[in-house]
Amino acid sequence: MTAFLTIFTNPVLLDFIQGPMVWISFIIFGLGLIVQTFRLLNLTQKKEPRRLAPDEGYVPQSTLSRGERFSRRLAFLKITVIGQNSCMVMFSFIFHVCLVITPIFLLGHNVLLDTSFGISFISFSENTSDTLTMMVLMCGLVFFLRRLFLPRVRILTTAYDFILLFVAIAPFLTGYLAHHHLFNYNMIIILHILSGELLLVMIPFSKFFHMVFFFVSRFKIVSEYSMGVPKRSWQY
DSSP states (O other): OHHHHHGGGOHHHHHHHHTHHHHHHHHHHHHHHHHHHHHHHHTEEEOOOOOOOGGGTOOOGGGSOHHHHHHHHHHHHHTSHHHHOHHHHHHHHHHHHHHHHHHHTOHHHHHHHHHHHSOOOOOOOHHHHHHHHHHHHHHHHHHHHHHHHOHHHHTTOOHHHHHHHHHHHHHHHHHHHHHTTOSOHHHHHHHHHHHHHHHHHHGGGSGGGHHHHHHHHHHTBOSTTOOSOOOEEEOO
8 A cells, every 4th residue: 555655656757747747638638629629510511401481380480479489488398308307407507517617716726827827717715616516526426326226327328427427526526535635635636636637638539528519519500409590400
């Protein structure tokens, strides 16, 4: 055990993990997002969405009253995941919001930014950050139990899904343990940095890419769940 812990106190390793590896992770993350986004757009082509003619049952939105438009939207929501599984939508919304905003507005991260580059964002209080972190961990536990015990989800779940879930929550778990000085601090803080770097590198090349794909597919690509006025469709 002692020999294992000495790995996390090696100054050369620490300097590499906290220096060059951070930059490498952000570069792979940034370039990966750009490449994958262009790759996604290349799988689509510009195309005006087909509009039904009046004799095919199409009713222009401008001819509907405000109440009728609201009723149609409400009826549409009932057949989407929001209407079918509102509880999981709530957990998913909380998880994703906390997953994004917590690292950005974390006091410790902003101190590092200010020390390194002289810039920082508004920071949450430590109590707020702890609460948001616990919300991520609790939602992660709900997702884990759902994949484990809900038959219709378990049948579609593979080891890969559990690995992705662990990778997503690992920076929050290790960050919480390090902040409260639980277990060996040097080991936990290095695992925190490594897990954060692993998450960044995996985002463009795994299912995590849905953080970009969601917005591209909803606002750019014509589909039954499109928002706004999309101008692209899948190439077949």
